[in-house]
Amino acid sequence: MKILHIIHSLRKGGAERVLLELCLSQINNGDKPKILSLYGHNDYKEDKYSNVEVMNIVSDDSRYLFSLKTFASAISHELIEHKYNAIIIHSRSALVPLLITRINIPLIYIIQGNHYANPYISVSNSVYYLLERLVVKFKNLHIVVPNYAMLDPVIDTYRMTKGNVHCIANGVDTNFFSFRKNKPNLNSVYKIAIIGTLHQGKNVNLSIEAFQELLRLNNNVSLLIIGQGVEEKNIADLISQQGLKDKISMLGEVNNIHDMYHEIDLLWSFSSSEGLPTVLLESMSSGVPVVASNVIGNKDIIEHGVTGFLFELDNIKDASQYAAELFDDEMLRERVTFSARKIIESKFSIKSMRVQYHQLISEVTNN
Numbered sequence: 001m002k003i004l005h006i007i008h009s010l011r012k013g014g015a016e017r018v019l020l021e022l023c024l025s026q027i028n029n030g031d032k033p034k035i036l037s038l039y040g041h042n043d044y045k046e047d048k049y050s051n052v053e054v055m056n057i058v059s060d061d062s063r064y065l066f067s068l069k070t071f072a073s074a075i076s077h078e079l080i081e082h083k084y085n086a087i088i089i090h091s092r093s094a095l096v097p098l099l100i101t102r103i104n105i106p107l108i109y110i111i112q113g114n115h116y117a118n119p120y121i122s123v124s125n126s127v128y129y130l131l132e133r134l135v136v137k138f139k140n141l142h143i144v145v146p147n148y149a150m151l152d153p154v155i156d157t158y159r160m161t162k163g164n165v166h167c168i169a170n171g172v173d174t175n176f177f178s179f180r181k182n183k184p185n186l187n188s189v190y191k192i193a194i195i196g197t198l199h200q201g202k203n204v205n206l207s208i209e210a211f212q213e214l215l216r217l218n219n220n221v222s223l224l225i226i227g228q229g230v231e232e233k234n235i236a237d238l239i240s241q242q243g244l245k246d247k248i249s250m251l252g253e254v255n256n257i258h259d260m261y262h263e264i265d266l267l268w269s270f271s272s273s274e275g276l277p278t279v280l281l282e283s284m285s286s287g288v289p290v291v292a293s294n295v296i297g298n299k300d301i302i303e304h305g306v307t308g309f310l311f312e313l314d315n316i317k318d319a320s321q322y323a324a325e326l327f328d329d330e331m332l333r334e335r336v337t338f339s340a341r342k343i344i345e346s347k348f349s350i351k352s353m354r355v356q357y358h359q360l361i362s363e364v365t366n367n
Contacts, residue, residue, distance in 0.1 A: 001026075001031045001032070001085045001086075001361070001365065002031070002032045002033075002034075002082060002083065002084045002085055003026060003031060003032070003033045003034070003084060003085060003086050003087075003088060003361065004033075004034055004036060004078060004079070004082075004084045004086075004087045004088070005019055005022070005023065005033060005034065005035045005036065005087075005088045005090060006035075006036045006037075006038070006075065006087065006088070006089050006090065006091075006094040007019055007035065007036075007037055007038070007089075007090040007091050007094050008037075008038050008039060008090075008091040008092075008093040008094055009037050009038060009039040009040070009041040009042070010035070010037055010041060010042040010043060010044055010054065011041050011043050011197075012043045012044075012197075012227065012253055012257070013112075013196075013197060013278075014112050014170065014275070014276075014277060014278035014279070015090050015091060015110070015112040015113075016043075016044065016090075017044075017278050018090070018110070018112065018170055018278065018353075019035065019090045020044060020049050020052060021171070021173065021350055021353070021354070022088075022354065022357055023035065023049075023052045024048065024049070024051075024052065025350075025354035025357070025358065026358075027051060027052070029358065033052070033053070034053045034054075034055065034078075034082075035052060035053065035054040035055070036055055036057065036074070036075065036078060037054055037055065037056045037057065038056075038057050038058065038067070038071055038093065038094060038097075039056065039057070039058060040056035040058070042054065043253055043255070045255055045256075046256065048176065055078075057070060057071055057074045058070060058071075064093060068096065068097055068100070069100070071097035072097040072098075072099075072100045072101045075097060075098070075101050076101050076102065079101075079103065079105075084105060085105065085106075085361075085365045086105060086106045086107070086108060086361055086364060086365050087103065087105060087106070087107050087108070088107075088108045088109075088110065088361075089107065089108065089109045089110065090110050090112075092132060095109055095131075095132060095135050096131045096132075096135065098135050098139060099131065099134055099135055103139060105365075106140060106142070106364040106365055106367075107139055107140060107141045107142065108141075108142045108143075108144060108360070108361070108364060109141055109142070109143050109144070110143075110144045111143060111144065111145050111146075111150070111154065111275065112146060112170075112275045112276075113273075113274070113275050129157070132158070133157075133158060133159075136158045136159075136160065141160075141164065142164050142165070142166065142360070142364055143158065143160060143164065143165045143166070144165075144166050144167070144168050144357075144360070145165065145166075145167055145168075145275070146167070146168065146169055146170050146275045146276035146297075147167065147169065147275065147276050147296060147297060147300045148167050148300075149296045149300070150167075150275065150296070151165055151167055166360055168353060168356045168357060168360070169276055169300075169347070169348055169352070169353065170275075170276045170278050170281060170348065170353060171281070171348050171349050171350040171351070171352055171353030171354070172278065172281040172282055172285045172344060172348055172349070172350055173350045174285050174341075174344060174345055174349060174350070176258055177258050177261065177282045177285040177286045178258075178285075178286065179285065179286060179287045179337075179341050180262050180286065180287045189220055189221060189222050190218070190220060190221045190222070190265045190266070190327050191221075191222055191224055191263065191264045191265050191266075192211070192214075192221060192222070192223050192224065192264070192265065192266045192267075192268055192323060193223075193224045193225075193226055193260070193264040193266070193267055193268070193288075194207050194223070194224070194225050194226065194227075194267075194268050194269070194270070195226045195227060195257070195267065195279045195283075196226075196227050196269075196271075196277075196279055197227055197228070197229040198225070198227050198228060198229030198230070198231040198232050198235060199229045199230055199231055200230075200231060201271060201272045201273060202229075202231070202270065202271055202272075203270040203271065203272060203293075203313065204225060204231060204235050204270065205234075205235070205238060206270045206313065206316050207223070207225075207268055207270045207319075208223070208235075208238055208239065208242065208244070208248065209316060210268070210270070210316040210317070210319045210320045211223045211244075211247070211248065211320075212242065212244070213316070213317055213320040214320040214323055214324060215247070217320060217321070217324040218323075218324050218327055218328075221247075221323075221327070222247055222248070222249065223244075223247060223248040223249070223268075224248075224249050224251055224264065225248065225249070225250045225251065226251045226252075226253075226254050226257075226260065227252070227253065228252055228253055232250070235250065236250060257282070258282070258286070261282060261283060261286035261287075261288050262286065264288055265288070265289075265327070266288065266289050266290075266291065266323055266326060266327075267279070267280070267283040267288050267289070267290045267291070267292075268291055268292070268319065268323070269290070269291075269292035269293060269298060270292075270293050270313065270316070270319070271292075271293055271295060271297075271298065272293070272295065272313065273295055273296065273297065274295060274296065274297025274298055275297050276297050276300060276301065277297055277298065277301070280292060280298065280301050280302070280308075281301065281344060281348050284301070284307065284308065284337075284340035284341065284343070284344050285340075285341060285344045287337045287340075287341060288337070289308060289309075289326050289333055289336050289337055289340070290302060290307075290308040290309070290340070291308065291309045291310075291311065291319050291322045291323055291326070292308065292309075292310060292311075293310070293311060293312075293313050294310040294311060294312055294313075295313075298310065301343075301348070302340075303339075303343070306336070306339050307336060307339045307340040307343050308336060308340060309322035309326075309336075
């Protein structure tokens with residue numbers, strides 16, 4: 001079976017990791033997947049993905065609207081040259097060019113982010129919603145979401161039939177993100193990490209506020225901010241204004257993130273909304289305790305007090321308190337990390353995700 005995957009780019013993120021894992025699975029099944037990346041950016045240099053075929057269309061993503069015709073032409077040419085059995089879309093920007101592309105094979109659109117729960121509205125979001133609805137209206141489309149709470153909003157938003165909307169949880173490669181017994185060196189500084197694209201919905205400003213509260217409880221801590229995004233300068237300015245340059249480091253993008261999980265002692269997430277965040281799954285698989293905001297996506301993974309801790313965004317002092325407790329209580333830390341690893345192995349394995357996607361693709365193409 002030949003499968004064409006289309007995505008905005010291969011920047012670090014949950015959608016990109018899921019895409020690459022699907023391609024590995026399809027290669028192992030004897031299928032022939034290919035990634036069509038609208039832009040040439042690729043942060044995934046791990047050897048495990050070296051056999052995945054990737055074709056880039058353009059190298060500059062600053063003029064998206066002006067490139068739509070180029071994208072549509074490249075997709076059409078690829079479909080003419082190769083007889084694909086299905087197309088899988090992995091980002092909103094990759095869906096829009098299909099409006100002006102002639103397609104007569106099944107389409108699957110994977111929605112990773114919980115856009116419907118975002119507390120902020122932008123003009124670009126509104127435009128994307130309009131264009132997405134048009135694609136759904138004129139194309140034979142199936143949609144996949146990562147948690148059940150997103151099913152009804154997606155069905156209502158796109159006016160889909162229930163049979164065309166599916167829930168498949170993200171999975172993590174537990175061998176690649178291997179578990180290490182979480183015993184920080186008591187003589188060193190505890191490292192807290194925030195990992196992800198730096199945009200408004202990640203609320204990194206709140207994490208800095210919570211970190212200042214934590215310093216009152218335990219001064220032997222540091223905060224690592226890993227990732228890039230539009231809020232990068234604002235975050236750097238805030239760190240400087242608060243006089244925290246010696247305590248907070250901005251690392252940008254990090255290669256081989258699985259190694260970084262063995263260097264940190266706790267993961268914080270202050271997101272306003274999530275789909276099913278792979279960074280939480282990877283952390284829990286790696287033996288890193290997680291303290292996260294109590295929102296859809298996070299609470300689908302974490303059982304409060306058992307596999308991690310959840311806090312309300314209007315009470316971020318709890319985030320500081322839970323972090324302090326995990327650093328002070330070795331037995332609590334071990335119990336939480338072992339329980340988290342077990343839930344990842346039983347409910348969020350990469351094997352389960354691969355099987356469900358394989359079944360869906362077979363069902364869609366056969367019909």
